Amino acid sequence: MTNTTLKEIACQLGISITTVSKALKGYSDVSAKTKKAVIDLANHLNYTPNSFAVNLRTKESKTIGLIIPTLVHDFFSTVIKGILEEAEKRDYLVIILQSNEKLEFEKTQIALLLNKRVDGILMSLSNETGEFEHLKSIISHNTPLVLFDKIAKLVTCSKVTINDKKAAYDAVCYLIKKGYKKIAHFRGSYMPQNSIDRFLGYKKALEDHNIAYDSSLVFVCDNNMDFDDGYENAKKVIDEHSEIDAIFAVTDLVAIGIIKYFNEVGIIIPNQIAVLGFSNWFMSSVVTPQLSTIDQPGFEIGKRSASILFDEINLKKNNFPVVFQSIELPTYIIEREST
Numbered sequence: 001m002t003n004t005t006l007k008e009i010a011c012q013l014g015i016s017i018t019t020v021s022k023a024l025k026g027y028s029d030v031s032a033k034t035k036k037a038v039i040d041l042a043n044h045l046n047y048t049p050n051s052f053a054v055n056l057r058t059k060e061s062k063t064i065g066l067i068i069p070t071l072v073h074d075f076f077s078t079v080i081k082g083i084l085e086e087a088e089k090r091d092y093l094v095i096i097l098q099s100n101e102k103l104e105f106e107k108t109q110i111a112l113l114l115n116k117r118v119d120g121i122l123m124s125l126s127n128e129t130g131e132f133e134h135l136k137s138i139i140s141h142n143t144p145l146v147l148f149d150k151i152a153k154l155v156t157c158s159k160v161t162i163n164d165k166k167a168a169y170d171a172v173c174y175l176i177k178k179g180y181k182k183i184a185h186f187r188g189s190y191m192p193q194n195s196i197d198r199f200l201g202y203k204k205a206l207e208d209h210n211i212a213y214d215s216s217l218v219f220v221c222d223n224n225m226d227f228d229d230g231y232e233n234a235k236k237v238i239d240e241h242s243e244i245d246a247i248f249a250v251t252d253l254v255a256i257g258i259i260k261y262f263n264e265v266g267i268i269i270p271n272q273i274a275v276l277g278f279s280n281w282f283m284s285s286v287v288t289p290q291l292s293t294i295d296q297p298g299f300e301i302g303k304r305s306a307s308i309l310f311d312e313i314n315l316k317k318n319n320f321p322v323v324f325q326s327i328e329l330p331t332y333i334i335e336r337e338s339t
Contacts (some may be wrong), residue, residue: 004045005212013037013053063093064309065121066114069101070224073280074252075298076124079148083122089291090310092119103128110134115177118145120309127189127224137250140249142311145330148305150192155241158312159177160305164194165307167294167331168201170275171248174333176209180246180274185234186258188250189222198250198278217241221254226299228256245273246339252284254278255291259338275338289337299328304329 012015015034025031025039030038032052041047064081067078078097095113099106106126113121114137121138123145138145148160154228160242175183185202188195199218206213219236222231230249234257237244249255255277269275269289277284277293282293306328312322 004042004047009038009041009045009047012041014297023313029253034233046292059118061114061119062091063095063118064306064313065109065116066094066096066115067106067109067110068096069121069124071098073098073277074283075296077122078298079302079305082299082304083306084302086303086306086310092310094223099126101127103131105133110138114138114141114143118143119313121148122146122148122305122309124149125192126150126191127195127222130191142316144309144316146305146309146312148196148304150303153193156324158308158325158327160301160308160329161194162296162301162329162331164197165201165204167278167296168198168248170201171203171278171333172205172266173209173295174213174335175248175274175276175339176205178246178274178339181211182244183211183246183248184219184237184241184244185218186219186221186230186247186249186254189220189224195250202248217244221250226251226253226261227257230254231261232257233339234258234261237290238267246270246276247273248276248278250278252279252291252293253337255293256281256283256287259289259291264295269338277338280334284334285336292336292339293334294331295334296331300329 006017006020010020010172019030020038023035024042029198070076084094093116097109099109101181103126106129118134132152132155135145139157139249145157146160147155147157151159151161172183185199189198203213219233221233223229223249230253247258255275258275259269262273267273276290277291278296280293280295284293308325
């Protein structure tokens with residue numbers, strides 16, 4: 001089944017293509033009788049405008065690209081909801097791509113989106129992203145770019161984040177005030193800025209409470225399999241550091257892996273070891289014991305990121321200068337059974 005064209009409508013009515021186009025757009029120089037005939041036939045033939053042709057005329061694709069590290073992640077699913085809500089308001093299509101935490105995938109996907117001539121790109125970087133030429137290529141193409149969550153400080157564009165260092169600092173201070181002294185940190189990969197900042201927040205909280213930093217109490221979770229990393233490192237904690245009384249985990253999924261192992265071997269949470277996560281996944285409220293965590297406002301991050309991107313697209317379209325924004329959204333601790 002082929003799409004009806006303006007030419008077919010024009011031929012059936014014996015009028016020009018220009019008149020058909022004007023009638024469909026409601027131009028005043030087309031008679032009411034002709035307008036009605038055109039609209040009735042267009043409806044009968046199920047005519048829809050050729051969006052590709054419209055986009056060529058307006059130089060807009062009405063499409064944005066979204067690159068995230070992983071789809072199977074409660075935080076990113078809430079971010080996507082926020083982005084889609086904003087896009088729907090503006091009749092935009094969102095192409096969602098997953099880097100799978102791989103730098104090379106990220107590069108390929110950026111090239112694909114630029115080739116598709118998307119109007120703008122939203123991104124949270126992969127754990128492997130330590131070079132930024134591919135991000136700068138977006139800017140050199142004059143395509144608006146907004147980074148969120150995992151960002152690159154060296155790339156000049158708008159960014160929407162939380163204060164990961166402060167959130168982690170507050171989390172560890174909370175544990176210390178609860179009476180915990182030997183606090184381990186299950187940190188993320190060495191590359192992402194949010195992983196670095198959460199580690200720095202952990203370290204600073206210890207220092208400010210006169211607790212000596214011990215590098216042997218930091219366990220790296222960098223296999224991009226958070227649950228398994230949490231589970232396996234929980235084994236190491238018990239084998240190597242029986243004195244640990246609390247763990248601050250870089251994500252809720254790492255923390256849920258820890259809880260799974262402790263439950264299996266009969267370690268009572270929080271009586272023997274407390275566990276604190278990060279992000280406030282849905283799962284954190286349904287595991288046993290329920291997980292204390294840092295609430296990370298994924299939906300709001302998505303909405304704000306998309307809103308800024310659409311504003312920048314509009315400014316570019318109208319040849320107005322763009323002033324880049326750095327938005328920092330607040331976080332707070334949710335206390336549950338695990339602490």
